[in-house]
Amino acid sequence: MNQVFDFTRFRLLVIRHWMENRQRYLLSLGAIAGLLILWFVFIFLMGEGRWSPEPDFQTGTYYFALFVAGSLFASSLFAPLASKGKGINYLSVPASHLEKLLVSLLYGFIIFFICFTVVFYAVDWLMLQIMNPIAASNFKPYDPAELFKPEPLANVFRFDVNRIDGTPLVIYILMGYFAVQSAFMAGSVFFKKFSFIKTVLAVLVIGFAYWLVMYIIIVSMLPEGGFRDELAYFRVRAEGNTGSVKVPAWMITACKVFFVYCITPLLWLASWYRLKEKEI
Numbered sequence: 001m002n003q004v005f006d007f008t009r010f011r012l013l014v015i016r017h018w019m020e021n022r023q024r025y026l027l028s029l030g031a032i033a034g035l036l037i038l039w040f041v042f043i044f045l046m047g048e049g050r051w052s053p054e055p056d057f058q059t060g061t062y063y064f065a066l067f068v069a070g071s072l073f074a075s076s077l078f079a080p081l082a083s084k085g086k087g088i089n090y091l092s093v094p095a096s097h098l099e100k101l102l103v104s105l106l107y108g109f110i111i112f113f114i115c116f117t118v119v120f121y122a123v124d125w126l127m128l129q130i131m132n133p134i135a136a137s138n139f140k141p142y143d144p145a146e147l148f149k150p151e152p153l154a155n156v157f158r159f160d161v162n163r164i165d166g167t168p169l170v171i172y173i174l175m176g177y178f179a180v181q182s183a184f185m186a187g188s189v190f191f192k193k194f195s196f197i198k199t200v201l202a203v204l205v206i207g208f209a210y211w212l213v214m215y216i217i218i219v220s221m222l223p224e225g226g227f228r229d230e231l232a233y234f235r236v237r238a239e240g241n242t243g244s245v246k247v248p249a250w251m252i253t254a255c256k257v258f259f260v261y262c263i264t265p266l267l268w269l270a271s272w273y274r275l276k277e278k279e280i
Contacts, residue, residue: 003096004096004098005096005098005099005102006096006099009094009095009096009099010095010099010102010103013093013095013099013100013103014103014106016093017103017107018107021107025107028073029115029116029119032065032069032116032119033119033122033123035065036061036065036119036120036123036124037123037126037127039061039065040053040061040123040124040127040131041127043057044127044131044134048138049131049134049135049138050135050138050139050140051135051151052127052128052131052132052135052150052151053124053127053128053131053151054151055151055152055153055154055155056154058124058153058154058156059154059156061120062117062120062124062154062156063156063173063177065116065120066113066116066120066177067177067180069116070112070113070116070177070180070181070184071180071181071184071196072184072196073108073112073181074108074181074182074184074185074188075184075185075187075188075195075196075199076188077104077107077108077185077188078090078104078185078188078189078195078275079188079195081188081189081192081278082192082193082195087278091278097272097275097276098272100275101268101271101272101275104185105268108181108185109178109181117156120156121153124153124154125153128150128151128152128153131151132150132151135148135150136148136150156170157170158170159171171260172260175260175261175264178264179263179264179267180203182263182264182267182268182271183199183202183203183267184196184199185267185268185271186199186267186270186271186274187199187202189271189274189275189278190274
């Protein structure tokens with residue numbers, strides 16, 4: 001039997017994880033649905049029942065809730081390691097560290113994302129079915145000829161709008177979400193206690209350090225001017241004259257690939273190595 005990955009052992013571990021955590025997961029989805037309902041009702045009442053949530057508002061709610069709920073969920077994926085008794089039981093399970101990590105990725109990234117999206121759309125559709133008729137009855141147009149238009153269900157995964165350098169904005173948002181979620185999952189492995197709070201602080205410190213390097217050290221070394229056209233050119237201003245210096249395309253591509261596509265797997269790799277060295 002392969003000591004690194006065995007499909008039968010992995011399948012049994014997936015089933016075991018579900019049996020141990022199904023109640024918590026189902027209650028979490030119920031709590032998410034309840035909070036979304038309260039949020040939509042609050043916004044509807046703030047508008048005196050005259051407007052249903054617009055598609056842009058629905059999309060913003062989806063991604064905001066996804067980032068918050070996904071981060072909280074990811075920070076609990078290795079919660080047993082915070083307790084000595086549960087941690088010993090978790091580490092003594094006859095499965096490889098890779099299989100344990102893959103189970104966490106399966107539930108924390110794939111299944112959670114699918115279930116959250118289903119719950120959001122179920123709540124969103126229900127709220128529109130209730131709010132659109134109420135808004136229509138309270139509709140008071142400025143122009144008597146204006147007709148009430150019920151708000152449609154938003155498509156939160158639109159790839160045909162808001163492109164950045166040819167890439168849909170939704171791709172960057174989703175990759176950013178998975179990177180943030182990966183950071184909180186890594187925090188649940190690296191930090192024994194208060195992993196969510198410590199991960200937030202670590203992300204803030206790293207973000208501040210990045211800002212310090214980019215905007216104080218690097219910018220102070222460059223001549224007077226500024227970047228433009230999505231960092232593709234640097235416009236130099238000197239002695240009343242201006243000129244542009246083209247940034248090498250490979251450098252822009254390398255930075256984009258690293259920040260968009262490499263951070264998440266690197267955090268997974270760090271979590272795996274830390275999990276292998278974990279002791280209770």
